[in-house]
Amino acid sequence: MSIDEAWDILLKYDYKRTRNREILLQFFDQADRYVTAMEVRVAVEQDNPGISFDTIYRNLAMFSKLGILDETELNGERLFRMQCATDHHHHHFICTTCGGTKSIPICPMDSVTVNLSDYEIEGHKFEIYGRCPSCIAG
Amino acid sequence: MSIDEAWDILLKYDYKRTRNREILLQFFDQADRYVTAMEVRVAVEQDNPGISFDTIYRNLAMFSKLGILDETELNGERLFRMQCATDHHHHHFICTTCGGTKSIPICPMDSVTVNLSDYEIEGHKFEIYGRCPSCIAG
DNA sequence: TAAAGTAATCGGAATGATTCCGAATTAAAG
DNA sequence: CTTTAATTCGGAATCATTCCGATTACTTTA
Numbered sequence: 001m002s003i004d005e006a007w008d009i010l011l012k013y014d015y016k017r018t019r020n021r022e023i024l025l026q027f028f029d030q031a032d033r034y035v036t037a038m039e040v041r042v043a044v045e046q047d048n049p050g051i052s053f054d055t056i057y058r059n060l061a062m063f064s065k066l067g068i069l070d071e072t073e074l075n076g077e078r079l080f081r082m083q084c085a086t087d088h089h090h091h092h093f094i095c096t097t098c099g100g101t102k103s104i105p106i107c108p109m110d111s112v113t114v115n116l117s118d119y120e121i122e123g124h125k126f127e128i129y130g131r132c133p134s135c136i137a138g
Numbered sequence: 139m140s141i142d143e144a145w146d147i148l149l150k151y152d153y154k155r156t157r158n159r160e161i162l163l164q165f166f167d168q169a170d171r172y173v174t175a176m177e178v179r180v181a182v183e184q185d186n187p188g189i190s191f192d193t194i195y196r197n198l199a200m201f202s203k204l205g206i207l208d209e210t211e212l213n214g215e216r217l218f219r220m221q222c223a224t225d226h227h228h229h230h231f232i233c234t235t236c237g238g239t240k241s242i243p244i245c246p247m248d249s250v251t252v253n254l255s256d257y258e259i260e261g262h263k264f265e266i267y268g269r270c271p272s273c274i275a276g
Numbered sequence: 277t278a279a280a281g282t283a284a285t286c287g288g289a290a291t292g293a294t295t296c297c298g299a300a301t302t303a304a305a306g
Numbered sequence: 307c308t309t310t311a312a313t314t315c316g317g318a319a320t321c322a323t324t325c326c327g328a329t330t331a332c333t334t335t336a
Contacts, residue, residue: 016303016312037293052315057294073211078293093252096260108246108264114231121268122234126246130259154283154332175322190286195323197284216322 001083003029006068013066020055023047028069034079034099072127093128097135104128139221141167144206151204158193161185166207172217172237210265233270242266 003025007017015021027043028035035043041056060080063069070083072094079099084090091108092101108126141163145155153159165181166173173181179194198218201207208221210232217237222228229246230239246264 014312018303018313020314050315052317053293054295054297054316055314058313073214076211076216078214093254093257093259102252102254102257104250104252106246106249106251108244108249109266111244111246111249112242112266113244114240114242116231116240116266116268118271118274119231119240119268120274121231121266123268124264124266126262126264128247128250128254128259128262130254130257130261133256136256136258152283156284156332158285188286190288191322192287192324192326193285 001068001085006063006082009066009068015062020044020048020051021059023051024056024059024063025068028080028082032082033101034072034074034081034094036077036079040080072125074129091126091128093130093132095132095135096129097131100132100135102132139206139223144201144220147204147206153200158182158186158189159197161189162194162197162201163206166218166220170220171239172210172212172219172232174215174217178218210263212267229264229266231266231268231270233273234267235269235273238270238273240270 006025010021011017023044024040027040027047031043037057037060040060041051041053044051044056060069060071064071064080067083067086069080072079074094074096079094081099081101084103089107091104091106093104094101104126109124144163148159149155161182162178165178165185169181175194175198178198179189179191182189182194198207198209202209202218205221205224207218210217212232212234217232219237219239222241227245229242229244231242232239242264247262
């Protein structure tokens with residue numbers, strides 16, 4: 001997702017165009033990988049020293065709820081990244097060293113043959129973890 | 139996994155047979171679903187009022203590392219359950235209301251056709267979330 | 277079955293991430 | 307330019323989890 005697309009969503013829901021949100025979106029746009037809240041904080045403080053935790057966390061949660069960010073959890077750490085372009089549903093390999101991802105075009109839900117007809121399905125998660133080529137090399 | 143199998147593992151690694159571990163294992167054995175650390179605490183305090191958080195968390199982490207417990211995360215909460223019998227690798231539907239599970243016999247890794255040969259795969263996660271029939275009923 | 281040695285536990289303090297809150301600031305609309 | 311409401315700030319509060327030193331309880335060995 002581009003910064004512009006993110007703003008389309010934010011403005012549609014009457015969120016204001018603020019400097020902090022601009023900084024956050026720009027950071028996620030260029031990061032292009034999963035980052036921890038701590039990494040976000042450190043990076044964002046370059047552009048706005050004195051930004052409060054509250055502002056960071058409040059916006060991260062809101063972005064995540066609106067589908068602008070994608071949120072996951074790895075080894076007890078919350079990770080965020082810009083949502084992929086939403087052309088089709090897919091999953092990811094996630095590098096446990098750098099947070100980089102690689103798309104996995106299949107969705108296991110297509111192959112689930114177990115009868116879950118009496119169940120109400122709310123969601124699913126499929127992720128592959130490991131180290132990417134450049135982290136192995138480096 | 140049965141309580142006896144859990145003890146086989148613990149004793150093999152020279153962990154001692156203590157009352158608290160016995161209580162913890164019995165609780166997980168009869169719970170047979172994903173429970174939060176808080177639920178563990180409340181339940182275990184019935185049998186040993188005054189058990190310390192430290193003891194609970196230390197043993198949960200150790201059980202999890204040894205493969206006696208299975209650990210996951212849902213909506214920011216850590217969940218634990220007794221590891222399934224290890225006859226074959228599989229995944230789960232998890233009820234977000236009661237923590238109950240249903241086995242999903244397939245593993246999406248079998249169908250992953252993306253070339254990850256330059257990647258070092260450390261693990262994967264596949265879970266389906268929703269509500270089970272008895273929680274839907276009420 | 278007593279003693280010794282070491283692991284495990286306890287209780288409470290410390291930590292660390294996240295959230296809350298009231299006051300001040302800022303964006304957007306009129 | 308004013309107004310209004312959203313947003314942010316700063317710091318305190320919360321919550322789960324972990325740490326720590328002192329005590330207790332296993333297990334082994336004699």
